[in-house]
Amino acid sequence: MNKLKEKAKELLSSGAVQVVVGYEEGTGGKIRPAFVSRPEDADKLLYNADCHHNLALYLYKHETKRIGKMAVVAPPFVLRSILILTTEFQLEEDSLVVLGVTPEEELIEFANFKEIETWVNQHPIGMKEKDREMLNRLNAMSRDERWQFWQNEFSKCIKCFACRGTCPMCSCFRCTVDYNAPQWISVGSHQLGNFDWHLMRAMHLAGRCSVCGQCGEACPMDIPVHLLSFQINEDIFKMFGSRAGLTLKKESLLSTWKSNDVENFIR
Amino acid sequence: MKLIKKEDLPGLYGYLASAGKKIFAPVRKNGMVSFSFTSAFEEIEMSYIQTKLSAKAAAFPKIEKLMKYTIQKEGQSYEPYDVEKFPGIVVWGAHPCDAAAFHPLNAVFTWETHDKYFTRRMENLLIIGLSCTSHDEFCFCTSVGVHPGDTKGSDIQLTPLPGGDYLAEIITTKGEAVAAAVPALFSPAPGLNKEELVTSVEKRFDHEALHAKINGMFDHPVWKEQALRCIGCGACTYVCPICSCFDIQDEGGIFGGLRYRCWDSCGFGHFTIHTSGHNPRESQDTRWRQRLMHKFSYQPQRQEVFGCVGCGRCSRNCPVDMNISEHLTQIMAV
Numbered sequence: 001m002n003k004l005k006e007k008a009k010e011l012l013s014s015g016a017v018q019v020v021v022g023y024e025e026g027t028g029g030k031i032r033p034a035f036v037s038r039p040e041d042a043d044k045l046l047y048n049a050d051c052h053h054n055l056a057l058y059l060y061k062h063e064t065k066r067i068g069k070m071a072v073v074a075p076p077f078v079l080r081s082i083l084i085l086t087t088e089f090q091l092e093e094d095s096l097v098v099l100g101v102t103p104e105e106e107l108i109e110f111a112n113f114k115e116i117e118t119w120v121n122q123h124p125i126g127m128k129e130k131d132r133e134m135l136n137r138l139n140a141m142s143r144d145e146r147w148q149f150w151q152n153e154f155s156k157c158i159k160c161f162a163c164r165g166t167c168p169m170c171s172c173f174r175c176t177v178d179y180n181a182p183q184w185i186s187v188g189s190h191q192l193g194n195f196d197w198h199l200m201r202a203m204h205l206a207g208r209c210s211v212c213g214q215c216g217e218a219c220p221m222d223i224p225v226h227l228l229s230f231q232i233n234e235d236i237f238k239m240f241g242s243r244a245g246l247t248l249k250k251e252s253l254l255s256t257w258k259s260n261d262v263e264n265f266i267r
Numbered sequence: 268m269k270l271i272k273k274e275d276l277p278g279l280y281g282y283l284a285s286a287g288k289k290i291f292a293p294v295r296k297n298g299m300v301s302f303s304f305t306s307a308f309e310e311i312e313m314s315y316i317q318t319k320l321s322a323k324a325a326a327f328p329k330i331e332k333l334m335k336y337t338i339q340k341e342g343q344s345y346e347p348y349d350v351e352k353f354p355g356i357v358v359w360g361a362h363p364c365d366a367a368a369f370h371p372l373n374a375v376f377t378w379e380t381h382d383k384y385f386t387r388r389m390e391n392l393l394i395i396g397l398s399c400t401s402h403d404e405f406c407f408c409t410s411v412g413v414h415p416g417d418t419k420g421s422d423i424q425l426t427p428l429p430g431g432d433y434l435a436e437i438i439t440t441k442g443e444a445v446a447a448a449v450p451a452l453f454s455p456a457p458g459l460n461k462e463e464l465v466t467s468v469e470k471r472f473d474h475e476a477l478h479a480k481i482n483g484m485f486d487h488p489v490w491k492e493q494a495l496r497c498i499g500c501g502a503c504t505y506v507c508p509i510c511s512c513f514d515i516q517d518e519g520g521i522f523g524g525l526r527y528r529c530w531d532s533c534g535f536g537h538f539t540i541h542t543s544g545h546n547p548r549e550s551q552d553t554r555w556r557q558r559l560m561h562k563f564s565y566q567p568q569r570q571e572v573f574g575c576v577g578c579g580r581c582s583r584n585c586p587v588d589m590n591i592s593e594h595l596t597q598i599m600a601v
Contacts (some may be wrong), residue, residue, distance in 0.1 A: 026588035028404055033496040033587055063495065063550050158296075158320070158329060158505045160532070162586050165498035178537040187516045188330045188529040218586035219503045221319070222299060266525065 001106040004073065007099060008042040011071050017097050018068025021058050023051040033058065037067065047073060047101045054214045056081035056168035060090045071097035073132040076125045079116050079211035080245025081168045084208055086113060087250045090171050117248050127230060130211065134227055135234070151191075154198055156221040163215035163225050164201065169208045176200060202228040207253035209233050210245045268456040273431040275452045280308040282449045283357050288393065291325045293318050302358070313360055313427070316403050317578060321508030322358045322365045323372060326388040329505075331527045333384070333515070337523035345526075350387035358409070360397040364406075364578040366420030367413050368508035371572035375511045378451070378570060382524030393441055393466045396421030398465045405579030407592040409470040416465035426464050434461060465537035471592055472599045474563070474573055481598060483562045489601050493594050494555035496587045503581035503589065509574050512538075533557050559594070576598070 008020040022045040024034035036042050056078050058064045073222050074082065079100060085091040093113045100108035100119065112114050129137070139148055161177070164170040177185045177197060186193035186201055210228040216226035237243055239262050242253060269285065271279065284290060294303040295312040301319045305311060330334040336345040358365070369389070376385035399406075399415035410467040418424045422442035424433040434456055437446045446453055504510040520525050532538065533554055540546045548554050562574030575591070 019475065027590045027593055028588075030588045035495045057498065058495075061551075063491075063552065086474075125452060158501075158530070160501040160505045161501040161535070162498070162502045165500035166586050174537065178535075187514055188518070188527055190330055218498075218500075218502075220506060220584035244528065253428070 004047060004099060004101065005042050007043055007107060007109070008036060008045055008071065009039040011097060012036065012039040012042065016069070017071040019064065020045065020071045020073070020099075021055050022099075023047055023055075034245065035064070038169060045073065045119050047105055048077070049103070051075060052212070052214060052217050053209070054078055054081055054166065054168050054212045056085060057166065059168075067094075069095060071099055074098050074100050076120065077210050077216035079120050080125075080210040081206065081212065081254075083117060083120065083248055084210055084236060084245045085168060085171065085253070086248060088171070088208075089250075095193075101170065113248055117246070121246055122157060123266070125211070127211065128213065131224075131230060133222060133225065135231055137225065138231070142201060150195075151199075153223045154194040156190065156223055157189060157194040157198070159187075159194065159197060160220060162218040163167070164221060165203075166214050166218035169205055169210070170201075176204070197226065198225060201225075202232060205229045206232045207240075208244050209247075211243075266267065269435040269437065269453040270428075270456045270463075271433050271435045271452055272423070272454075273433070276313075276433070277308040278452050279446050279449060280311075280359070281502065282417075282452075283393070283445070286355075286448075288355045288357045288578060290357045290359050291322065292357075297545065300529075303524065305359075311360060313397070316399075316401055317406070317583065318365075319580075319584070320506055320580070321368065321578065321580060322361045323508045325358050325392060325582065326385055326512075327355045327372060327376075327511060330527050331513075331524045333528060335523065335525055336517070336519070337567060339522060345517060347478075348384075350383055353384075353387050353391055353538050355391040355393070356388065359395045360425075361394055361421070362397055362399050363415060363417035363419070363421075364408050364413050364576040365508050366394050366396040366424075368410060368576045369420050371509050371566060371570070371574055372511055373575075374566070374570040374572045388583065391550070394421045396424040398424065398426040398461070398469075399428050400464065400466055402466050402468050405582045405590070405592070406468050407471055407475070407579060408577035409468045410472050411474045411573055411575050411577040414465075415468055416461055418556070420497035426461055428459070428464065433458065434464070444537045468577075471596050474575075477595060477599060478573075480565055481560065482568075484598070485560065487601070490552040491554040493589075493597070494550075496550045497534070497555055497589055498587055499534050499536055499551050499554065500586065501530075501534050502584050502586065503591075504532040504534055504580070505530055506580040506584045508515075508576060508580070509562070510579055533561070554588075559591075559598075563595075571593070 011017045022034050023031050024044045026032035031050050033055055054077060055072050059072060098110050100110055185196045204229045211230060211233055213226045216224050219225055290305050292305050292311045293315050294310050296487050300312050300315045302322050305598055332347045333347050334347040373389060376382040396477040418537060419440050422439045424436040424438055435453060437443050469509050478569055512530045512531045515528045517526050521551045539548045
């Protein structure tokens with residue numbers, strides 16, 4: 001990863017960017033997001049398979065944007081998130097330098113977002129084996145068993161909204177749960193309130209999830225909340241043949257109508 | 268100082284349960300240890316470093332029902348929940364940090380107004396403390412004035428002995444009443460130095476010095492630097508044994524419903540938003556500053572308590588490793 005450090009130093013020294021958003025070693029053996037503004041601090045940047053945070057989250061926050069132009073260390077799931085956010089008008093190409101990192105821990109530089117689009121289409125990423133197994137297990141359950149499974153999982157929820165906070169696609173300045181006139185979603189972390197929240201979030205992510213799994217990683221109560229979005233992602237692929245984060249075309253899957261869309265859900 | 272044999276602990280549990288107490292204790296389930304209401308002694312995990320959620324829910328549950336209300340042609344009426352019917356709760360096996368945390372929590376709920384729901388739960392609370400024989404790198408109790416063998420807050424304090432028995436210290440009159448009801452369970456303690464039985468947690472900073480310093484740091488650039496990676500969730504505040512902010516909600520239909528209070532968090536962007544749309548804490552660094560200033564500046568100033576007992580839960584559970592003791596150590600160094 002020396003190339004990454006060198007590149008970060010170069011970008012910061014030349015003034016091409018004011019901050020590099022990347023990963024560093026945290027406490028207790030954890031990896032955490034890092035914000036490097038001085039060339040001499042670039043040595044703390046690292047990248048390996050344990051870097052799970054989806055840094056695309058920071059690219060549109062006013063707290064980070066006010067530092068200046070950014071470079072971001074981008075594993076494949078961040079690259080896909082960048083494309084989704086671009087199609088949703090949350091990111092502008094000239095405001096960002098993307099330092100791609102491959103699963104082989106190699107640095108790839110992209111001249112423009114079009115090159116990112118080409119690269120992610122050539123390098124598909126799948127679900128982790130553990131998540132695939134869990135989804136298969138859930139799909140093999142009866143509807144009642146699945147209901148029981150999620151009831152048990154959501155009973156642990158404390159509504160800390162770490163799943164929302166850590167997700168780049170939860171880019172709304174004001175989330176539906178934060179509205180109180182009317183109060184769409186119950187505020188309290190009771191059974192109904194927890195279900196309201198997780199199902200609403202899953203529906204809002206339909207067709208927009210980059211399958212990074214960070215919402216599940218972030219959950220302090222170990223709820224595998226990412227599986228809801230993963231399953232919807234699979235359903236959407238079956239129905240519409242597309243996956244989020246592979247195109248720069250500004251057409252959101254579920255708000256775009258096409259004459260050849262499947263409509264077999266209308267009965 | 269007394270001794271309680273490990274085979275007698277179920278007897279103590281049985282006595283408290285038969286006295287009608289609900290026993291809130293660390294339980295290992297789904298790979299995590301959390302305080303839960305138990306129905307048998309066997310469910311309890313006596314050997315743990317830290318639970319996921321703190322014990323505060325025994326007095327400050329994540330949802331506290333306040334009253335039922337009805338709205339009719341003839342007028343409105345409301346019926347508060349009867350606090351006299353609250354069950355007695357035993358917090359069983361709380362480490363010294365958790366036991367000590369009820370004091371600052373109480374300071375909030377009895378500051379000017381005595382909150383009747385909270386104070387009733389506290390009156391009914393019995394705390395059986397459990398000294399720490401191990402800790403991890405997130406523990407920093409000694410930096411904020413708590414020690415792994417502290418008895419503050421506990422009614423009875425147990426300290427594990429190498430053979431599996433426990434030293435039992437009877438601390439309060441509530442504790443004495445329990446010990447007097449089941450005297451056969453307690454025997455005289457062997458001559459042991461308790462300090463040698465508990466773990467030793469390195470002191471990283473001095474909380475009084477921190478208080479003196481942080482008071483003048485409102486405009487310091489450190490907040491912006493530290494808070495950059497903060498994602499603005501409420502995990503740190505909800506696992507915290509002292510964070511006490513709450514929201515009040517009415518839920519129901521046209522003709523009536525329920526009013527409850529539930530946990531809220533200063534980490535959320537909309538926590539302080541005004542009706543006008545103005546938000547006095549418009550960026551995450553101002554929210555992060557509030558969290559630390561509240562615990563180490565405002566609470567000591569106004570209520571003479573510190574808002575932190577060094578349990579380390581916020582650091583263990585933060586999705587982006589906002590490690591509080593690391594940040595406080597940095598604050599002492601700038």
